[in-house]
Amino acid sequence: MADLYTVSKSPFEKNSLEDAIRFSSEGASILLIEDGVYGAMAGTAVSDLVANAAGRKFYALRADLKARGIAEDRLIDGVELVDYAGFVDLVVNHDKVQAWL
């Protein structure tokens, strides 16, 4: 089973998302939380990072998207939304969690 990476910082402020993708193995899951959810938006200066990352599954925490007024139809195709229970499921269904701050 692969690892779960959480990314909590804005991709416009820090390169955490870029690194999480670069240093993850194929099959890894990347969960965008807090300011990390900006990385889930389509049509931004950094959205190619996610759109072009092959072999990684992306998730975003719905509560953090809603808090920032990011509508679901603005997201990059293939990004799956999860609630807090879904977050827990991701944690237990992966080998371990790596936090990228």
Next chain:
Amino acid sequence: MSDVKKFMYLNRRAPYGTIYAWESLEVVLIGAAFDQEVSLMFVDDGVSQLVKGSDTSESDMKNFTPTYRTLGDYGVRHMYVDKASLEARGLTQDDLIEVAWEDWETEEEVDNIVEILDSEEIAKKLEESDVVFSF
């Protein structure tokens, strides 16, 4: 010992602007004292933590570069550095400190445990670790 875990300390910040690098080093020393398998990873500005020639005498801060050199004595076996982060900062391995390692029991010796890796190799090391601590 059967319950030895692979601990990876992931360092991504420059040494003196914030407290992260120093805190990481403190935790590494504590973890290593408990006989776990401890490795350190340096990426992004974290690679600057290993740059040699640091002199803090005029900035009133503790210079903790010498502490990295002692990590081998604490049983730290591996220190990995991201090649791309190093190159982006105009650095090469020649700019970095060397850390020797010696196993007192088996007399196994390594002159320098600091190793440069590419992205793929780093991904593998992170995946193989049991626990990753981010700093």
